[in-house]
Amino acid sequence: MKETWISERRMIQLPGLTIDRHISAPNELEFPGCKYHLLCILLSDHNQQKMTRIGEQESQKSQAKGDFWICPAKMSGIWSWNSTDESLTFVIDPLFLSRMAEEVGELNESKVELLSTVNAHDPQIEAIARLFQAEFDTGGLGGHLYAESLIQVLIVHLLRQYCAFSPKIKPDVGSMPNNRLQPVFDYIHSYLDRPLLLAELAEISGISQYYFCRLFKQSMGVAPYQYVLQQRMEKAKELLHQRKYAIAEIALLVGCADQSRFTRHFKKYVGVTPRMFLSKK
Missing domain, CATH: 1.10.10.60 (Homeodomain-like)
Incomplete structure (x- = not known):
């Protein structure tokens, strides 16, 4: 299906997730559903939404800047709007969400059920969207590690607030031992000339990506992306x-x-x- 209502689009592609910033012209859209979870937040003012329907959730109100909707994978929807809007959509692979749920709170894949949501506002989601908006504006100045770190925060927030079963976040277990940190340092210093991914560093440490980020910051006082930039x-x-x-x-x-x-x-x-x-x- 050609998205003729999209007049401008830029993307950041990460393992398990794509961030899609686009401008959409007025349109009416019947969406049969897709294999990905979608979270879309409005970046512009003066929206003239006629209807948003996702599953059994429906709204006929215009959206305010910072409002968002969530369409879970395989769920159909209907959108109708009369304005030209700028939006940021997070296209999330359900396998990525399930893996994060297991890492963060040992939540079984069958329990990971993202809830359909329309015309909602959440300060934390809006703040993350603004940071990604800045990444687009600066040409990805922060790099992949920074983007992946933001995604970790977003996914954990979604699991806590917008899933049918909220995971019980496991407590941190202090700082990362030196025998796990030193190989990470060695790897970073060997490959400063190329992009580094969170999955690479976490695998070297032998820790999940979520806990690698948390324990690294507790050990070093800065996030992995900040250390690499330094x-x-x-x-x-x-x-x-x-x-x-x-x-x-x-x-x-x-x-x-x-x-x-x-x-x-x-x-x-x-x-x-x-x-x-x-x-x-």
Whole structure:
């Protein structure tokens, strides 16, 4: 089915989930359902919604900026609207949600039932959506690790608040032991020149992704994505000191896709641009 009502679209694709930011023209849509869970939050003002129906849930009110709906996998829906809207949709693989439920609270796959929801407002979901909106606006400045960390927070919140059976979150067990941390450090330092994924780091530590994030932060005082960014910038400082590489080359050597993105990261971390850093030496 060609989505002719979509006039502009950008996506961030992650393991088990896609974030889809799009602008949609007025339309009436009968949706037969799909194999993914959908969570869609409105980013723009002046919505003129005529009807939203998901399963047995129905609303004929316009949505406010920050309102969202949830359409569980295989559930049909009807949408009708008269406005041009900007939205952010999280397309969630049910297997990913089930795996997270098992990791977080030992919730059996058969118990993972996402609830249909229409015209709802949740400050935490809105805050996460705004952070992803900023990622789109900056060209993915935070990188995959940052995006994956945000998704961890979103999924746990959905499991707690929008599932028929809420998992019992297992308590943390203190910091991560050094014999699990050191291989992660070694791996990060060996591959600073390429994107790093949360699944890779968690697998090396021998801990689930959810608890890896929590225990890493308790051990290091920063989230994994923050630690990796710090190491990239420290490596960049070393390479700048050597004066053997152009700034564009250093950007690639520390895993930044382009010089502009590298400069923004470097200035935020060091306080000056790479060129200014060089001029002071």
